[in-house]
Amino acid sequence: EVQLVEAGGGLVQPGGSLRLSCAASGLTFSDFWMSWVRQAPGKGLEWVASIKKDGSETQYVDSVKGRFTISRDNAKNSLCLQMNSLRAEDTAVYYCVRGRVAMGYWGQGTLVTVSS
Amino acid sequence: QSALAQPPSASGSPGQSVTISCTGTSSDVGGYNYVSWFQQYPGKAPKLMIYEVNKRPSGVPDRFSGSKSGNTASLTVSGLQAEDEADYYCNSHAGSNIVLFGGGTKLTVL
Numbered sequence: 001e002v003q004l005v006e007a008g009g010g011l012v013q014p015g016g017s018l019r020l021s022c023a024a025s026g027l028t029f030s031d032f033w034m035s036w037v038r039q040a041p042g043k044g045l046e047w048v049a050s051i052k053k054d055g056s057e058t059q060y061v062d063s064v065k066g067r068f069t070i071s072r073d074n075a076k077n078s079l080c081l082q083m084n085s086l087r088a089e090d091t092a093v094y095y096c097v098r099g100r101v102a103m104g105y106w107g108q109g110t111l112v113t114v115s116s
Numbered sequence: 117q118s119a120l121a122q123p124p125s126a127s128g129s130p131g132q133s134v135t136i137s138c139t140g141t142s143s144d145v146g147g148y149n150y151v152s153w154f155q156q157y158p159g160k161a162p163k164l165m166i167y168e169v170n171k172r173p174s175g176v177p178d179r180f181s182g183s184k185s186g187n188t189a190s191l192t193v194s195g196l197q198a199e200d201e202a203d204y205y206c207n208s209h210a211g212s213n214i215v216l217f218g219g220g221t222k223l224t225v226l
Contacts, residue, residue: 035215044119045154045162045205047215059213095161101150101209102167109161 002026002105004096009110016086016114022079022096022107030054030074033100036081038092039109046092049081050100063089086114120145120206120218127224128196136221138189138206144216146187150209153182153191155202156220162205166191193223201225 008020020036035050049060049070058070069082079096093109121139128134138145138153145151151169154162164173166182169189179194189208193200206218 037217044220045156045207045217047207047217050215059215061214101207101215102152102164103154103162103207104164104167104173106161106163 002098004098004105004107006094006096006107006110009094009112011113011115012086013116014087014114017082017084018086018112020081020083020094020096020110020112024077024079024096024098027098027105029072029077032098034070034072034079035097035100035103036070036079037095037097037103037106038090038112039095040089040092043092048094051079083112086112088114090114118216120208120216122204122206122218122221124219125222125224127226128193129226130196130198132196133192133194134196134223135190135192136204136206136223138191138208138218140187140189140208140210140216142187144187144208144210145184145189147211148209149184151182151184151189152207153180153189154205154207156205157202165204196225198225 003025005023036048051070067085071080095109096107097103098105153166156162169184170182204221210216
């Protein structure tokens with residue numbers, strides 16, 4: 001059974017930083033693109049970032065470019081999202097996802113709240 | 117890039133069919149056969165229902181089908197059941213190596 005378990009969410013002040021992690025199991029992690037997708041309270045889904053199977057290519061939505069960094073460690077079956085210079089509009093549930101468009105498996109999500 | 121356009125709501129009676137549209141441009145929906153559909157219940161993570169326009173993952177009922185014409189993709193739910201009441205989102209590969217989501221459609225089973 002595929003499991004994606006996110007951790008690292010919480011309350012952070014505007015301008016602060018947070019690092020999300022995702023532990024993957026039940027899949028050959030290095031065979032898949034991985035992504036982060038977020039959902040602001042009461043709003044729709046928004047793609048945030050994706051990383052290629054071997055980590056050689058990363059892609060970001062314009063609103064987080066230069067502030068967020070997606071990375072992976074295939075030896076540890078883990079995915080990370082380093083979030084810097086956080087803004088109120090980054091408040092959302094962040095989901096770790098297997099895939100890039102055909103997002104076949106989702107974690108349960110971790111809530112990031114940016115507020116003073 | 118703007119989000120893909122979905123109607124905010126759709127509805128149908130049990131047993132009926134309902135179709136939800138997802139409209140983009142030739143740079144996203146119309147340009148690639150990489151459109152997916154997701155079902156989301158309140159407070160839960162989304163679930164993949166359709167990928168690559170019209171393919172169903174294992175375990176998804178064949179009542180769910182996908183199609184595309186030009187810049188518009190569609191999700192059809194046939195033989196509506198009460199359990200189909202949920203939010204539905206489309207997404208698509210877009211140019212410049214980005215992924216776009218639709219705004220979501222709330223499906224109500226009357």
